Amino acid sequence: GASVTRRALEEGAKAVVFSDTHERRVAEAQEALAAEFGADRVYSTLCDVTSEADITALLDLADQAGGVDVMINNAGLGGTASVLEMTDEQWSKVLDITLTGTFRCVRAAGNRMRAAGKRGVIVNNASVIGWRAQEGQAHYAAAKAGVMALTRCAALDVARYGIRVNAVAPSLAMHPFLAKVTSDELLAELKQREAFGRAAEPWEVANVMVFLA
Numbered sequence: 001g002a003s004v005t006r007r008a009l010e011e012g013a014k015a016v017v018f019s020d021t022h023e024r025r026v027a028e029a030q031e032a033l034a035a036e037f038g039a040d041r042v043y044s045t046l047c048d049v050t051s052e053a054d055i056t057a058l059l060d061l062a063d064q065a066g067g068v069d070v071m072i073n074n075a076g077l078g079g080t081a082s083v084l085e086m087t088d089e090q091w092s093k094v095l096d097i098t099l100t101g102t103f104r105c106v107r108a109a110g111n112r113m114r115a116a117g118k119r120g121v122i123v124n125n126a127s128v129i130g131w132r133a134q135e136g137q138a139h140y141a142a143a144k145a146g147v148m149a150l151t152r153c154a155a156l157d158v159a160r161y162g163i164r165v166n167a168v169a170p171s172l173a174m175h176p177f178l179a180k181v182t183s184d185e186l187l188a189e190l191k192q193r194e195a196f197g198r199a200a201e202p203w204e205v206a207n208v209m210v211f212l213a
Contacts, residue, residue, distance in 0.1 A: 001074045003202035007210045009037045015065040019047035049075045049101030070213045071109035073102045073124045080136040091139045098143035119162035123212045126169040166212045170205045
């Protein structure tokens with residue numbers, strides 16, 4: 001999220017609005033990006049994509065900053081659990097944030113773009129796990145496969161309004177949050193599966209998102 005915000009600003013976005021559920025992360029990113037690119041180009045707010053009210057507030061802020069031209073849906077939640085031990089709560093939480101949260105944001109942003117008569121762009125963050133099996137990832141894989149299917153169908157629903165919907169499906173992308181919730185052993189194993197023997201950098205994924213935008 002921080003990387004795609006930075007790349008959009010570097011490529012000349014007039015203003016960018018970004019969000020997170022974590023107050024400290026939002027504040028730190030806001031301070032750093034505003035200092036580098038100017039406070040008049042960088043806006044932020046807390047947003048939980050399981051809350052319709054939060055999504056509305058996020059888009060209201062974007063309207064104040066000049067309107068919603070591009071929506072990048074990057075919120076997601078993973079975890080590791082065998083399908084045999086996975087609880088309904090674990091399953092539902094991952095699906096609600098990763099898949100249903102993306103749906104809520106696509107619906108809300110698409111309606112704003114249609115009402116404004118804008119030729120908008122929506123980019124969803126899927127995952128290679130939407131195609132590839134990985135032990136302990138039934139909930140996350142199902143959610144990301146759902147994001148792919150949602151993207152394809154939503155693209156047809158909104159094409160008549162000049163709105164494009166695409167998705168990226170990264171493999172392993174290394175960032176501090178992933179390092180915090182994943183063991184060193186699993187990260188090493190996942191890196192070995194990669195064609196180049198390393199994880200992607202967040203800016204590499206951000207480049208593709210900004211290209212699609």
